[in-house]
Amino acid sequence: MKKIGVIFGGLSVEHEVSVITGMQVMENIDKTKYEVIPIYVNKDGKWLTGNSLMDFKNYKDGNFKDAKEIILSPNHGDNKIYSHPKTVGLFGKKILGEIDIVFPAFHGMNGEDGTVQGIFELMDIPYVGCGVLGSSVGMDKILMKDVYKANELPVVDYTWFYRSKWLKDKDLIIKDIETKLSYPLFVKPANLGSSIGISKAKNREDLIDAIEVAIRYDRKIIIEQAVENLREINCAVLGFDDEVITSLCEEPIGWEEILSFEDKYVKTNEKGGKSSGERRIIPAGIEDNIREEIEELAKKAFITIDGRGISRIDFLLDANNNVYINEINTLPGSIAFYLWEGKGYPFKKLIDELIAIAIKVHEEKKENMYSYEANLFNRTQYGSKVKKV
Structure with missing residues (x-):
């Protein structure tokens, strides 16, 4: 029976949504085929596992009596779940179990954006969903639209800027936006979902207010031309x-x-x-x-x-x-x-x-070559003593 690590929560404003998604996956997975191992990343960034994490009511009162803090190793081929070093005494159990496949159920930053996928790539463990690049591009609304535009896929007109530039010269940013686009506009944090931090601006005053909201959530802000009667x-x-x-x-x-x-x-x-x-x-x-x-x-x-x-x-x-x-x-x-x-x-x-x-x-990843015998160490003079002239 395959052991599926369902991982959810995370350091994100979409934390609660992720918990619900994780619960839905654990409740609906075929338990005759898979053994479910819940892995919850709490709002402090701690990784936990335990049977109490599979009961949704425990998230309402924070009652996770059997939950143990854990770590996953990025070492290639290591699929074990380890007790966090600070929680293990002299005779404590260091290995709590292992997982064969990971099912991420994160939403938002630090999970949906390719970061956690990088850990699974280093571990060389199968995981559900997009890879590092696809997750990153899909999360960043600016890069996503740039890629789609380059591939002649239809997107609305847009512009963007960094929070630091807004803080230095707001007037210049406003002028640039009003030159490129016309009201009404949508103002969005570039790396966020669930409609958090998004506002519609019908005039300059709205635009300023909307930007001030959006920069609280991200350093990159995208401004999009609104589609009316959509x-x-x-x-x-x-x-x-x-x-x-x-x-x-x-x-x-x-x-x-x-x-x-x-x-x-x-x-x-x-x-x-x-x-x-x-x-x-x-x-x-x-x-x-x-x-x-x-x-x-x-x-x-x-x-x-x-x-x-x-x-x-x-x-x-x-x-x-x-x-x-x-x-x-x-x-x-x-x-x-x-x-x-x-x-x-x-x-x-x-x-x-x-x-x-x-x-x-x-399995297809195994078709790739990850070594190239160039005998470079013996062919380079790096590290050799060089005679002074």
Whole structure:
């Protein structure tokens, strides 16, 4: 039986969302195939494991009686879970277990952005979702749009700047924005999700206020041209390399101008449906030609950043049916299981498929050469004594 380390939480403003995603994965994984090992990164950055971490009510009162602080080694081929050195006495148990595959369920910085994926690459352990590069590009809204624009994928006009430049010369930044774009605008932290820190600016006063909010969350700020009278249409992609398939499309409803954190996680009925009283329509009520265009763009957006596993791509549809890629939400930021049920992938089967893709990616990695015999040490004079002239 494979041992799956589900890792969630993290040093991120999206910490609570990540915990919920982690719980969903642990509850729906096929326990006849996999042994689940919860790994929770708390808000102090400590890594913990223990059975109490699998009970959601414990997160409400912080009651993790059996939780032990742990570390994972970045050593190649080391898949063991170690007790944190400071918690182990002279006769304490240093090795608590091992994991065969990692299922990250982080959201936001320090997890969704490629950082933790780098640890798993060094460990040489299979993990679910995008690699270091795909995760990083998918997380950074500026780099993501730069890559899509370079590949002739449709994105709205945008500009960006560093927080340090704003603090030095606000007037110059405002002038640059107003020269390149026109109101209304969206102001966003470049590396954040769940609509946190995002504001709409209809004039210069709004713009200044919005920037002051955004710079609290990130050092890079992106300003986007707003699409008026828009509809948001989302579509997920599953696969690896160019062998990918798309999910049903969804249309979030009942929101105004910005799909807020509350809209996404508090008000939303996760099962979706066509009732006007629910928070999303699945499948989205769009013409077949628009759906086909969105599906093709979703595949290209996924493949362009070297997507792996699953990602949800969010689109903007204007009144003239022009389609723009708003952003890609890589796993773990978006499992989007509800988009797959109508395609024959209930949550349990979807998790199986994601684990299978993780193993396939890891197996293909073994095809790469990681050494090159150049006999360089014997051919270079580095370190040799050089006679003084």
